[in-house]
Amino acid sequence: MKVYNTLKKSFEELKLGNTVKIYVCGITAYDYSHIGHARTFVFFDVLRRYLEYKGYRVLYVQNFTDVDDKIVKRAVEEGKTQKEIAEKFINEFLKDMSALNIKKPDYMPKVTDHIDDIIKAIERLIELGYAYEVENENGRDVYFHVPSFENYGELSGMSLEELNRHRIEPNPKKKDVKDFALWKSAKEEDFKAEAVFHSPWGYGRPGWHIECSVMSAKYLGIPFDIHGGGKDLIFPHHENERAQSYALFGVEPVRYWIHCDFVMIRGEKMSKSLGNIIRIRDLLKYGEALRYFLLTAFYRSPLNYSESSIEKAKKSYNYLKNTLLNLDMEISALKSFGEDRGGIGFDSRVYIKEFETAMDFLNTPKALATFHEFSRAVNKNLYKMSLKELESCFNTFMTFSKILGLFERYERVPTLTKDLVELVKERERARREKDFEKADKIREYFRERGIMLIDTPEGTRWFTKYF
Secondary structure: OEEEEOOOOEEEEOOOOOEEEEEEOOOEOOOOOEHHHHHHHHHHHHHHHHHHHOOOEEEEEEOEEOOOHHHHHHHHHHOOOHHHHHHHHHHHHHHHHHHOOOOOOOEOOEHHHOHHHHHHHHHHHHHHOOEEEEEEOOEEEEEEOHHHOOOOOOOOOOOHHHHHHOOOOOOOOOOOOOOEEEEEEOOHHHHHOOOOEOOOOOOEEEOOOHHHHHHHHHHHOOOEEEEEEEHHHHHHHHHHHHHHHHHHHOOOOEEEEEEEOOEEEOOEEOOOOOOOOOEHHHOHHHOHHHHHHHOOOOOOOOEEEOHHHHHHHHHHHHHHHHHHHHHHHHHHHHHHHOOOOOOOOOOOHHHHHHHHHHHOOOOHHHHHHHHHHHHHHHHHHOOOOOHHHHHHHHHHHHHHHHHHOOOOOOOOOOOOOHHHHHHHHHHHHHHHOOOHHHHHHHHHHHHHOOEEEEEEOOEEEEEEOOO
16 A cells, blocks of 8 residues: 655555554534545545455544634633533534544544643653743743754745744744744633643643644554644644654654645635635535545545535446445345346456555545446346356445445345245236236335335346335
């Protein structure tokens, strides 16, 4: 497998042990999640699934930032606590992820559950000479001194001039404009939102970046294999996180940094200032077709969203869905009628190899193209294949689906009992004799039992009404 390592600025062969340790930055829980979030988490879910398919054990951690400036601001505006705001949007996020078939991480740590760990890490950074305290009217702030880490800027690729322009936290008492907060002394709004914690520097709360250095180390150890997130996190979040972790542990903390590109709306990046944020919950009416859409662009490329693009994805998804149903119905029919055919020597392995070749580069659009190529071949030869060939195709179809996270709620077409087979045959005789009243009564009998009968050139087929 090859991935694009943001730190090295090139594609690299993944060199992994039996257990792959992955940390993906989660949401800041102050609002409903949008499709930019969805793209990132669907992609890393597919990466996880493919690694598991290849035989690796995956240890997957995804955090929640549940105390932050934006959470405090919303809490104050709504007259609520930081905890109430964060819990609400964490729960909404989990609903969205479930609807998108995203597997639960092994660990989902929250910042507020790791305050003591964060304080100890900050104390250590001060002790090592990487951080310093600054007095202010509210207590003391603690900053990471960026010039103390000589490799700062390597992850983002920014020049010294560019880094100096990105003053994240203006403060005339900072030693350097690039220095960033590890601990923020509590302000009035923090107390209103009950977002304050006791520390050696007085009441306050952690800065944004230190949390991920602490939690990734706690759950995965240092170094770990893969750190993921959206492209927007490269700077300042991941740049700062790398600096902190390197300072704390004395080694390169992450082997492979992987980032997803943006979702674009009519050629523009989603942003609140442009008013073009599209929430996941507003697109769940598309069902699994939304997940399909999010995989239609290579992770290193922007994904352009429009109503027409998601409708196109829905049609493509439905083609696969119909292939699955036709394939399963044919298997059930041959089993139920006790029939078989000689077969045509259909071999799925060529498609499996093509699919794996695409996925070895995490090229999901190419993998989807192979999936469709395979489906077209199945549809073309559906009524020629033997039962063994059909079942092999079904297994291949479900293998592709499992890796991509599609058709997770699919229910197999049932094999009919002998008495129901006889009823099907009786209905076919009634139709040949133009006794449509009897044929309709038999169809209704099946419908009441959750089985829908359909007539094809090859005879009667059926599926459950839940599909």
